[in-house]
């Protein structure tokens with residue numbers, strides 16, 4: 830027979846557990862794709878690992894994607910999520926692949942106050958991999974310049990039928 834006190838304890842414990850579980854799961858990572866550091870080292874090239882997991886920056890003019898002019902899609906090197914379309918790529922003259930707009934629901938941004946200047950960091954919304962930065966000196970129609978590290982992207986040319 831369940832006493833009134835035991836029932837109350839069950840209710841309290843039950844609700845506390847249901848409140849705590851989602852919170853702790855969310856604080857671990859809100860990204861859909863997660864790996865341990867060792868796993869990322871295996872998945873990514875050394876250059877991509879440095880950029881994507883340690884906010885590195887590839888040397889300018891080092892990425893073959895800077896010179897890529899075919900139609901296609903630029904996907905995340907970490908989780909394959911399509912991030913940019915070739916339709917939004919433009920010549921920025923900076924030495925990094927640049928886009929004026931990401932694909933819908935593809936990237937997230939956060940404040941980056943390193944290097945003594947305020948910049949806006951851009952990362953993949955699915956795996957959290959660092960991709961580059963976004964600046965407000967881009968061309969029309971957005972006025973934005975997504976300055977991306979080529980090693981963080983995988984280009985897939987559109988196959989024309």
Ligand SMILES: [Zn+2]
Pocket residue numbers: 905906907908909910953954955956957958
């Ligand atoms: Zn990703």
